[in-house]
Amino acid sequence: MKSLTSQSPIYLETINEYKRQGKAIAHFNISNLDQARAIVEVAEELKQPVIIGASEGERAYMGTDMVRKIVDELNQEYEVPVFLNADHTYSLEKVQEVVEAGYDSVIVDGAKLPYEENVALVKSCVDYVRGYEAKTGKMILVEAELGYIGQSSSLNSALPEGVSEANLTTADQAKDFVLRTGIDMFAPAIGNVHGMLIDAEEPALHIDRLKEISSATDVPLVLHGASGNTDEDLKGSIDNGIAIIHINTEIRKAFRDGEKHYMDEHPNEVAPYKFGHEGQEEMKKVVRSKMELYMQ
Ligand SMILES: [Zn+2]
Secondary structure, eight states, X not given: OOOSTTOHHHHHHHHHHHHHTTOOEEEEEOSSHXXXXXXXXXXXXXXXXXXXEEOXXXXXXXXXXXXXXXXXXXXXXXXXXXXXXXEEEOSHHHHHHHHHTTOSEEEEOOTTSOXXXXXXXXHHHHHHHHHHHHHHOOOOEEEEEESOOOSXXXXXXXXXXXXXXXGXXXXXXXXXXXXXXXXXXXXXXXXXXXXXXXXXXXXXXXXXXXXXHHHHOOSOEEEOOOTTOXXXXXXXXXXXXXXXXXXXXXXXXXXXXXXXXXXXXXXTOOOXXXXXXXXXXXXXXXXXXXXXXXXX
């Protein structure tokens, strides 16, 4: 039986080990139990650890403690380690909430703030987490983001306002930010965008910029908003320092499409487990193809 409450040291070791091996760990968000189980079933099948993420909105919908309990239960039922990340968290108060609820990691998102305010917010959260760790002996990883990449995991007709090449993270900023905040993991803006474009190709990732950021920092790097990026770009990012890749919009779309297809075919069906199952099956295809790519 896996120990659940002391997983975070294993978490950091796993991330570093994957980075050393030139592989990445998959991070997928959930809004319900159907999605959580679909993700972990694929992880189990591929014998790969996986990170389940829940943003502020997803936590508000499911219940912050309930998400922790679901992941605890999945850890009991399946062999692979399942880590729980509090995705995009915008205030110290919300960071405290997830730390006290026993999440394994948290992302402090001050990316939309002016630089110094972002540093101050993240530093205050890191200080709080380190104090909590000293008091309890637990370990919580803190991640933060620099460079605006949009905020919502949705299908978009244009790039979110404020996302531009001028807002890509530079190596100098990344180095300063990581040093001054004391974070465990760093999410740069390298052409990645939250959400997915409906009628256009996603912008290409700036792998050369990633390479510079990777050599200027010594913490694992995390790629957000990877829905819609090409396999080639995702592999290129893993080869140049990315240790965790976040996908949300693509699995949301697959889940929705699976349910919709079933409802179109069976307009009188009312059993949620029947259309939910179709959502899971479509979503599992995306989860499987991403996880297989990250392991290559
Ligand atoms: Zn994100």
